[in-house]
Amino acid sequence: MPTVTLPYVPxxxxxxxxxxxxxxxxxxxAGESVYEVxxxxxxxxxxxxxxxxxxxxxxxxxxxxFAQSSGLLQSQDFIEQVWxxxxxxxxVPGACITWYQREPASVTVVNIGYHMSWWRTREGIxxxxxxxxxxxxxxxxxxxxxxxxxxxxxxRRCPMSMFPSPFGGTPxxxxxxxxxxxxRYQNLxxxxxxxxxxxxxxxxxxxVRQNSQNMTTNGSVYQQPAGVxxxxxxVRMRVRNATxxxxx
Amino acid sequence: xxxxFPPRAFKGAEIVDPAWLDKxxxxxxxxxxxxxxxxxxxxxxxxxxxxxxxxNFWSYDKAAYTNKWLNAGAQxxxxxxSVTPVTADGWFKNGTVIDYSxxxxxxxxxxxxxxxxxxxxxxxxMTQYASFKGTGSTLASPTAPSTDEARVQFAxxxxxxxxxxxITGSSFFxxxxxxxxxxxxxxxxxxxxxxxxHVQNCEGIGGAAKPVRLTYAAPxxxxxxxxxxxxxxxxxxxxxxxxxxSAGAAGIGSEIRLYNKQLFVLTCNAYGDTVSTLAASGVNxxxxxxxxxxxxxxxxxxxxxxxxxxxLLSQNVERGALRRTHLxxxxxxxxxxxxxxxxxxxxxxIYDSFGNATAWxxxxxxxxxxxxxDNGGAGWNLNTTQGxxxxxxNVHLWDAQQTTATVRASVMGCFTIRIWDGASFHNVMGGLTxxxxxxxxxxxxxxxxxxxxxxxxxxYEDVPLFLAVDTAALMADxxxxxxxxxEVSIAGWRGNCNGIDNLKTNGGFLSAWIQER
Numbered sequence: 001m002p003t004v005t006l007p008y009v010p011x012x013x014x015x016x017x018x019x020x021x022x023x024x025x026x027x028x029x030a031g032e033s034v035y036e037v038x039x040x041x042x043x044x045x046x047x048x049x050x051x052x053x054x055x056x057x058x059x060x061x062x063x064x065x066f067a068q069s070s071g072l073l074q075s076q077d078f079i080e081q082v083w084x085x086x087x088x089x090x091x092v093p094g095a096c097i098t099w100y101q102r103e104p105a106s107v108t109v110v111n112i113g114y115h116m117s118w119w120r121t122r123e124g125i126x127x128x129x130x131x132x133x134x135x136x137x138x139x140x141x142x143x144x145x146x147x148x149x150x151x152x153x154x155x156r157r158c159p160m161s162m163f164p165s166p167f168g169g170t171p172x173x174x175x176x177x178x179x180x181x182x183x184r185y186q187n188l189x190x191x192x193x194x195x196x197x198x199x200x201x202x203x204x205x206x207x208v209r210q211n212s213q214n215m216t217t218n219g220s221v222y223q224q225p226a227g228v229x230x231x232x233x234x235v236r237m238r239v240r241n242a243t244x245x246x247x248x
Numbered sequence: 249x250x251x252x253f254p255p256r257a258f259k260g261a262e263i264v265d266p267a268w269l270d271k272x273x274x275x276x277x278x279x280x281x282x283x284x285x286x287x288x289x290x291x292x293x294x295x296x297x298x299x300x301x302x303x304n305f306w307s308y309d310k311a312a313y314t315n316k317w318l319n320a321g322a323q324x325x326x327x328x329x330s331v332t333p334v335t336a337d338g339w340f341k342n343g344t345v346i347d348y349s350x351x352x353x354x355x356x357x358x359x360x361x362x363x364x365x366x367x368x369x370x371x372x373x374m375t376q377y378a379s380f381k382g383t384g385s386t387l388a389s390p391t392a393p394s395t396d397e398a399r400v401q402f403a404x405x406x407x408x409x410x411x412x413x414x415i416t417g418s419s420f421f422x423x424x425x426x427x428x429x430x431x432x433x434x435x436x437x438x439x440x441x442x443x444x445x446h447v448q449n450c451e452g453i454g455g456a457a458k459p460v461r462l463t464y465a466a467p468x469x470x471x472x473x474x475x476x477x478x479x480x481x482x483x484x485x486x487x488x489x490x491x492x493x494s495a496g497a498a499g500i501g502s503e504i505r506l507y508n509k510q511l512f513v514l515t516c517n518a519y520g521d522t523v524s525t526l527a528a529s530g531v532n533x534x535x536x537x538x539x540x541x542x543x544x545x546x547x548x549x550x551x552x553x554x555x556x557x558x559x560l561l562s563q564n565v566e567r568g569a570l571r572r573t574h575l576x577x578x579x580x581x582x583x584x585x586x587x588x589x590x591x592x593x594x595x596x597x598i599y600d601s602f603g604n605a606t607a608w609x610x611x612x613x614x615x616x617x618x619x620x621x622d623n624g625g626a627g628w629n630l631n632t633t634q635g636x637x638x639x640x641x642n643v644h645l646w647d648a649q650q651t652t653a654t655v656r657a658s659v660m661g662c663f664t665i666r667i668w669d670g671a672s673f674h675n676v677m678g679g680l681t682x683x684x685x686x687x688x689x690x691x692x693x694x695x696x697x698x699x700x701x702x703x704x705x706x707x708y709e710d711v712p713l714f715l716a717v718d719t720a721a722l723m724a725d726x727x728x729x730x731x732x733x734x735e736v737s738i739a740g741w742r743g744n745c746n747g748i749d750n751l752k753t754n755g756g757f758l759s760a761w762i763q764e765r
Contacts, residue, residue, distance in 0.1 A: 018264065038288050054300055058570045073419040187712045
């Protein structure tokens with residue numbers, strides 16, 4: 001709507017034209033009346049002063065910048081009980097967040113922080129260690145809105161944390177663990193352009209594959225009698241949180 | 249106030265009653281002088297110049313969209329700096345020591361005193377720790393479960409209250425563990441995993457040198473607030489000091505130092521309080537016996553309302569009147585990049601061997617795709633796009649291996665955020681974004697001189713990076729207003745060991761934007 005220009009200017013010494021005066025108050029003509037223009041037709045560039053400033057009190061709360069977090073405190077263990085069934089990925093409670101985004105966002109940044117430790121024995125029992133880089137048995141991925149594919153570039157793995165121990169002499173008589181040394185806090189992140197309005201969720205998923213049974217083939221250092229029940233891979237998730245920041 | 253209409257229309261032969269004129273003026277005068285709301289404003293955004301920026305003009309000084317605070321300090325001298333001795337001790341200088349105490353303690357430069365409205369705070373803390381045996385003689389290099397000496401935790405603290413969800417470890421400790429259940433002594437011919445020798449502490453971060461980034465969003469009430477990144481040390485499981493020099497001797501303890509610290513707070517405006525004092529309308533009711541004239545009817549009343557409607561001011565708008573559709577974007581220079589290799593058995597890149605000199609190179613995939621953003625090819629002009637540059641990144645450090653070293657902490661993967669201005673690289677803000685990550689995984693544990701494992705295992709570390717900087721400060725640092733691209737760069741450090749061979753990454757994510765408002 002253009003600038004308000006009142007169509008009727010009464011003149012002294014003349015009879016007041018009520019019909020014309022009505023047009024000043026209300027008219028469907030563009031820019032003719034104070035009532036009509038103010039009813040949803042005020043425009044930033046034509047009706048507002050150059051001295052007009054947008055202050056925070058004028059903004060609808062959290063409309064142009066929005067942030068939210070969630071988290072959990074208690075420790076939780078993840079153990080896959082079925083041999084060879086470890087490609088199932090599970091959401092880690094607390095390391096995920098669901099939020100309602102009222103408006104589309106130019107920038108959405110998700111951070112997921114968590115502390116973890118794990119037992120993972122050597123892997124690739126039948127693999128040739130010289131040529132076959134292990135497919136790690138403990139993997140995390142990030143997901144947005146339960147998409148089929150994880151966030152690219154954010155798959156993380158866990159190295160071995162249990163080793164045959166030199167304590168006690170030879171042959172090896174105990175397992176040595178490096179869990180504390182490897183205990184990690186990780187703060188992962190990903191971002192999204194132009195995320196639509198609506199409900200969204202971001203999550204960390206964990207895969208704990210069990211394939212380390214009966215390790216007998218890779219030299220004396222690691223040799224075990226067949227049938228000895230070996231350590232099951234186990235991940236312990238401790239304090240974790242998830243945070244989203246959306247910006248218009 | 250929503251849509252309104254004149255209470256009545258005047259009739260052609262009507263003798264106009266001033267009382268009815270008052271009733272007709274009053275609703276629109278009231279609206280235009282302070283009750284303009286979201287329904288009154290058409291679509292189409294205000295110019296970004298109209299968005300108020302904090303300028304210390306108002307007594308309660310807050311910008312319209314967001315406010316930004318940063319504290320930073322205690323930088324490492326920077327990769328490649330000449331250090332003597334060429335050891336980890338020489339490498340890390342001037343860090344902030346975390347006392348060996350289980351009480352949460354403040355850290356210099358990781359504190360912020362801010363004043364907010366009823367806002368939501370987006371908090372990012374970033375630092376780098378290094379763990380030393382004793383008091384700084386050797387970068388800690390745990391070789392046995394009994395020397396898990398780092399055991400440090402960090403957390404975000406707001407107004408003295410720890411945000412428990414941000415603790416980088418166990419909220420309660422000792423944390424009951426499987427090891428506790430299976431604590432036993434191995435016997436001959438017993439290979440059962442349950443017979444682990446040592447009970448380990450896993451309640452804090454391990455490793456000799458690691459970057460740490462904390463993030464959280466928390467609502468706060470209006471007023472002054474103290475935002476902190478705090479730290480504490482956890483005791484060893486047996487209550488003794490760690491790092492025993494020999495069996496039975498007292499431990500010499502350990503020391504944690506922090507470097508390259510940043511604490512950034514972005515407030516998201518929730519319930520803003522800054523609305524200017526309402527201006528008097530200047531449109532008065534007709535006085536008794538006031539003459540109806542062009543001046544009294546039009547010039548002093550109707551025209552005043554119309555003029556104000558053409559030049560609306562801040563005080564004419566109601567609280568909460570503006571929605572996103574009315575407003576310019578807070579961010580218009582956002583770019584992101586992720587790189588990864590699909591085959592989990594491959595790694596991104598074997599980087600060049602390195603010594604102790606600066607040798608940064610871009611993190612990349614095996615096919616040469618860089619972890620780099622350039623704002624869609626346009627780069628960033630810091631003169632025309634002002635605000636705060638915020639960069640966040642994660643890199644998967646696949647491995648950093650020193651094939652001949654017997655001390656794992658002697659090698660580190662080093663990362664930084666670099667800016668290319670079209671002519672040269674800048675390791676921004678004096679190396680503030682540099683982080684260093686030791687590989688705690690590649691060497692077989694055990695103090696008994698056990699030979700390295702026959703097969704390789706890998707570091708598999710995640711390396712977080714962060715930068716928040718005012719564009720004015722960044723321009724001063726760069727010496728130019730031009731950013732062609734921003735990238736994550738990698739280099740290695742080998743201390744006084746020779747022959748590092750394997751420095752690899754696989755995957756990463758980089759986000760960068762300028763928070764204009």
